[in-house]
Amino acid sequence: MDTLLNAVPETGRKARAHGHDGLFITFEGGEGVGKSTQIRLLADRLAERGHAVRVSREPGGTPGAEAVRHVLLDEAALESFGPALEALLFAAARSDHVEQVIRPALARGETVLVDRFMDSTRVYQGVSGDLDPGFVAALERVAIHGTVPDLTIILDLDPETGLARADARRAENTAQDRFEKETVAVHEARRKAFRAIAEAEPDRCRIVDAAGDPETVGEAIWAHVAPLVAANSGGANVS
Numbered sequence: 001m002d003t004l005l006n007a008v009p010e011t012g013r014k015a016r017a018h019g020h021d022g023l024f025i026t027f028e029g030g031e032g033v034g035k036s037t038q039i040r041l042l043a044d045r046l047a048e049r050g051h052a053v054r055v056s057r058e059p060g061g062t063p064g065a066e067a068v069r070h071v072l073l074d075e076a077a078l079e080s081f082g083p084a085l086e087a088l089l090f091a092a093a094r095s096d097h098v099e100q101v102i103r104p105a106l107a108r109g110e111t112v113l114v115d116r117f118m119d120s121t122r123v124y125q126g127v128s129g130d131l132d133p134g135f136v137a138a139l140e141r142v143a144i145h146g147t148v149p150d151l152t153i154i155l156d157l158d159p160e161t162g163l164a165r166a167d168a169r170r171a172e173n174t175a176q177d178r179f180e181k182e183t184v185a186v187h188e189a190r191r192k193a194f195r196a197i198a199e200a201e202p203d204r205c206r207i208v209d210a211a212g213d214p215e216t217v218g219e220a221i222w223a224h225v226a227p228l229v230a231a232n233s234g235g236a237n238v239s
């Protein structure tokens with residue numbers, strides 16, 4: 001895992017050097033940790049303060065990438081896919097998403113909130129799929145094209161609780177996808193891998209305890225986001 005993390009050079013808040021005006025914030029973590037819930041809460045909070053907010057997700061975010069999502073999350077179609085093919089497909093979807101949606105929104109000065117991004121590929125395909133770190137790093141470079149998140153919130157939760165939440169949500173609407181069906185040991189290894197990324201990239205990543213109620217988790221996230229928003233708004237008070 002260390003080798004994989006060390007082999008990925010495009011990290012930190014370099015996106016600021018790429019000339020975009022908006023803020024790019026990604027949400028990462030295991031299944032059912034509350035990423036979508038927290039993105040909604042943060043989007044509302046930012047919108048109330050007058051920010052233009054763009055919410056998106058991966059895989060997905062464009063018609064082409066949503067088509068790739070359909071293939072990637074469909075268990076029946078995927079029995080013969082290995083981690084390399086998966087990683088290539090996630091990268092293809094990401095590239096389209098970055099070029100068509102994320103970069104243009106940042107250029108317009110919007111705050112872009114994305115549910116999963118490059119760290120999910122590092123963890124799910126790189127670590128769980130045991131792919132060559134150089135291969136994962138090369139795909140990442142091509143897919144993100146220098147568009148590194150300004151901030152990555154890693155929601156940390158024990159997998160049993162996350163999977164139980166995902167089960168409850170399923171009762172509400174969606175079907176279990178193939179990644180959610182994996183063993184708790186696999187989910188636990190992913191949790192460790194996300195934490196390792198946060199340790200390796202402290203400038204970009206913040207770990208947030210996702211065990212509390214949604215409002216408590218939302219406050220913890222806001223504590224990380226508010227200073228960034230203030231700095232990006234020329235120091236205006238955004239509390």
Ligand SMILES: Nc1ncnc2c1ncn2[C@@H]1O[C@H](COP(=O)(O)OP(=O)(O)OP(=O)(O)O)[C@@H](O)[C@H]1O
Pocket residue numbers: 030031032033034035036037038165166168169170172210211212213214215217
């Ligand atoms: N802090 C929380 N405490 C209890 N339940 C929560 C919390 N946050 C979200 N939930 C509930 O847990 C379920 C999963 O939440 P959500 O869809 O936000 O997670 P997610 O990380 O986006 O999941 P996935 O990665 O599987 O898409 C939903 O039913 C949601 O209402």
Ligand SMILES: Cc1cn([C@H]2C[C@H](O)[C@@H](COP(=O)(O)O)O2)c(=O)[nH]c1=O
Pocket residue numbers: 031057058059073090116117118119120121122124125177179180
């Ligand atoms: C971006 C990305 C995602 N995945 C996996 C992780 C999840 O199991 C699904 C997406 O489902 P969600 O309900 O929208 O979280 O896809 C992955 O394996 N690699 C990736 O790069």
